[in-house]
Amino acid sequence: MQYVSTRGAAPKLSFEDVTLTGLASDGGLYIPESWPSFSASEIAAMRGLPYAEIAARVMHRFVGDSLSFEELRELTGEAYGRFAHAAVVPLTQLDERHWLMELFHGPTLAFKDVALQLLGLFFERFLARRGEQLTLVGATSGDTGSAAIDAVAGREGVEIFMLHPQGRISDVQRRQMTTVRAPNVHNIAISGSFDDGQAAVKRMFTDPALKGKLQLGAVNSINWARLMAQVVYYFTSALQLGAPDRPVAFSVPTGNFGDVFAGYVAAQMGLPVAKLVVATNINDILHRALSDGDYSAGEVTPTAAPSMDIQVSSNFERLLFDCGGRDGNALADQMRAFEVSKAMRLTNAQREGASGLFTSVRADQDAMAHTMRRAFQYCGEVIDPHTAIGLHAAHEVDLSPDIPVVTLATAHPAKFRDAVERATGTRPALPARVGDLFAREEHFTELEGDYDQLVDFITTNAVQGR
Ligand SMILES: Cc1ncc(COP(=O)(O)O)c(C=O)c1O
Numbered sequence: 001m002q003y004v005s006t007r008g009a010a011p012k013l014s015f016e017d018v019t020l021t022g023l024a025s026d027g028g029l030y031i032p033e034s035w036p037s038f039s040a041s042e043i044a045a046m047r048g049l050p051y052a053e054i055a056a057r058v059m060h061r062f063v064g065d066s067l068s069f070e071e072l073r074e075l076t077g078e079a080y081g082r083f084a085h086a087a088v089v090p091l092t093q094l095d096e097r098h099w100l101m102e103l104f105h106g107p108t109l110a111f112k113d114v115a116l117q118l119l120g121l122f123f124e125r126f127l128a129r130r131g132e133q134l135t136l137v138g139a140t141s142g143d144t145g146s147a148a149i150d151a152v153a154g155r156e157g158v159e160i161f162m163l164h165p166q167g168r169i170s171d172v173q174r175r176q177m178t179t180v181r182a183p184n185v186h187n188i189a190i191s192g193s194f195d196d197g198q199a200a201v202k203r204m205f206t207d208p209a210l211k212g213k214l215q216l217g218a219v220n221s222i223n224w225a226r227l228m229a230q231v232v233y234y235f236t237s238a239l240q241l242g243a244p245d246r247p248v249a250f251s252v253p254t255g256n257f258g259d260v261f262a263g264y265v266a267a268q269m270g271l272p273v274a275k276l277v278v279a280t281n282i283n284d285i286l287h288r289a290l291s292d293g294d295y296s297a298g299e300v301t302p303t304a305a306p307s308m309d310i311q312v313s314s315n316f317e318r319l320l321f322d323c324g325g326r327d328g329n330a331l332a333d334q335m336r337a338f339e340v341s342k343a344m345r346l347t348n349a350q351r352e353g354a355s356g357l358f359t360s361v362r363a364d365q366d367a368m369a370h371t372m373r374r375a376f377q378y379c380g381e382v383i384d385p386h387t388a389i390g391l392h393a394a395h396e397v398d399l400s401p402d403i404p405v406v407t408l409a410t411a412h413p414a415k416f417r418d419a420v421e422r423a424t425g426t427r428p429a430l431p432a433r434v435g436d437l438f439a440r441e442e443h444f445t446e447l448e449g450d451y452d453q454l455v456d457f458i459t460t461n462a463v464q465g466r
């Protein structure tokens, strides 16, 4: 299995190289050269298997020679053995056709753990094999940061610099990052939004001076391995609801387009996906792009679903590449123009390519709060604001009534206790596995977010190569 860049000019890489490389040298994102696929009988044969086994079967198609099937199965067993639920991502039924896929049973209470617990093990295995070190740089709107830090804190060969937008994430999210005391963990609070942090991180990967000093790696969904691990739970949940004999729809609370792109990949691999519903909050660039072809980024508006307060949606580039005919040169021109003007129209090919599988729904703050209340009153389920946006969208879309609709429950409600309490009157308790989060001391550095200042901080504090 080889990987190509969405912008056409970077070298093709193996899975191991892609995992350690982050952004492609031409500024693009790596994607498999072609989609591997399963027959209906191969999918049916996975029914009833443990999560870690299905994970190894699905992902081995992407890993090529970088890991044997047995090595991969050992790593999936280790990663998913750390989850607090034996099913890893259990399904909860809400009514005769709506389901929640609970993705928050990992150590940091959000879906990011599903990929990052495994990615931490990939880093360790590949770096030990090569005798190399990696400086991870990342941007977070709250959940990637905590999951990445948990996955790599104290590990050999890696250090992490994580940027979060000051004052724009929940107190639980912030503390899950800033109370971790490990010499290889550096938290930086920047002024501005997640988009500003993500733009700075992407610039670092194409900065020859910085790359001359440090081997950089990515923990954001820039890193293909993140998305690959997220493909698995589309398979496990669809299998429980009747796949491959019955198509299933998914409603996905969306920000950086990673999670829902993983659903797209599952469909390319042969899973019968009836529809992917892209659910956005009022930062609705993806809803406008999919419904009208208008991909133009405005200012990010802070909401009670802060992890989705994103306007420039990184993985949308992967979809545009795949749906638009895989023309890297044309996409490079389109993306470069977008980077200057912050606006673009999708081509007809891109719109038509996306329209078969995707639809989109935007939820405002009232719809989000109303859905949290309704889930609590009618189903006894306390859900977080991001999940509520997905569930709102699941009820808005027009689908045949015999198709089950799975909403991805992307975070534990306790991560956003204040917003949940405002909407439902119930304050969810933090699970015991997060420990004494509010008793621990916080440590982070405040920076303006100016690019040169960030690079200076990283190069001064990195231990790689010393
Ligand atoms: C809780 C939660 N829900 C939804 C999302 C959106 O996911 P994605 O960025 O993969 O679209 C995020 C952030 O990524 C998140 O942290």
Ligand SMILES: N[C@@H](CCOP(=O)(O)O)C(=O)O
Binding pocket: 139, 140, 141, 142, 143, 144, 145, 194, 219, 220, 221, 222, 255, 256, 258, 307, 308, 314
């Ligand atoms: N919502 C995310 C934003 C970063 O997205 P990623 O999937 O590219 O890491 C977060 O919680 O940080």
